[in-house]
Amino acid sequence: MYKPDKIWDRFAKRYAKSPVSNEVAYQKKLEITRTYFTPESEVLELGCGTGTTAVSHAPFVKHILAIDVSSKMLEFAENKAKAADITNVTFACANIEDIFDSEASYDVIMCHSILHLLEDKEAVIAKVYELLKPGGVFVSSTVCVGSNNPFLRALLTVGCRIGLLPLVRLFSVEDLAKSITDAGFSIDSQWLPEKSDAVFIVAVK
Numbered sequence: 001m002y003k004p005d006k007i008w009d010r011f012a013k014r015y016a017k018s019p020v021s022n023e024v025a026y027q028k029k030l031e032i033t034r035t036y037f038t039p040e041s042e043v044l045e046l047g048c049g050t051g052t053t054a055v056s057h058a059p060f061v062k063h064i065l066a067i068d069v070s071s072k073m074l075e076f077a078e079n080k081a082k083a084a085d086i087t088n089v090t091f092a093c094a095n096i097e098d099i100f101d102s103e104a105s106y107d108v109i110m111c112h113s114i115l116h117l118l119e120d121k122e123a124v125i126a127k128v129y130e131l132l133k134p135g136g137v138f139v140s141s142t143v144c145v146g147s148n149n150p151f152l153r154a155l156l157t158v159g160c161r162i163g164l165l166p167l168v169r170l171f172s173v174e175d176l177a178k179s180i181t182d183a184g185f186s187i188d189s190q191w192l193p194e195k196s197d198a199v200f201i202v203a204v205k
């Protein structure tokens with residue numbers, strides 16, 4: 001059985017050291033996201049990794065609950081928040097696919113570089129919809145490489161089976177947008193900085 005905590009714990013140190021792949025696009029995504037925040041915003045981040053995004057958004061919102069399956073990633077995140085004197089982010093270790101709470105209590109839910117790493121992204125998007133207040137905003141940034149590369153697909157499947165790689169799902173931008181609208185969201189903005197970048201989608205409940 002695939003155990004994301006084990007593999008991501010192993011990647012944590014290297015991930016923490018690696019720079020953001022497109023810093024200009026990343027900063028623009030942060031800026032766009034902030035146009036949806038208010039100082040009263042209750043925010044949930046799924047798959048927060050080493051906490052860079054949560055820590056940088058924290059001064060603009062009331063509270064962020066940032067969850068990740070890897071306790072090692074969260075150690076880096078906790079230290080980052082402490083170093084920046086951020087006190088309104090709570091980090092929690094959990095598997096996104098096991099979230100059962102379904103009270104609509106968030107204004108914004110963010111998924112950065114995580115939807116393609118899930119067994120069932122549709123189930124998680126549906127859960128995000130439930131967890132958002134009416135008018136709430138779903139922000140996602142997701143690598144979409146399409147699904148018609150059999151060699152890459154085979155490589156990823158074998159790599160995951162032998163425990164070398166995390167689970168990675170291949171789908172197109174169109175597939176992702178359809179999953180989001182099928183869940184009931186309206187897409188407010190969609191931006192693909194460069195062909196190989198993660199597509200940024202903001203959708204409203």
Ligand SMILES: C[S@@+](CC[C@H](N)C(=O)[O-])C[C@H]1O[C@@H](n2cnc3c(N)ncnc32)[C@H](O)[C@@H]1O
Nearest residue numbers: 004008047048049068069070073095096112113
């Ligand atoms: C590619 S990293 C992205 C981290 C961060 N969002 C960012 O943009 O830098 C993916 C993160 O998702 C976490 N993750 C993977 N599968 C998960 C799951 N099922 N539940 C919770 N977190 C998960 C990993 O531990 C890792 O920290």
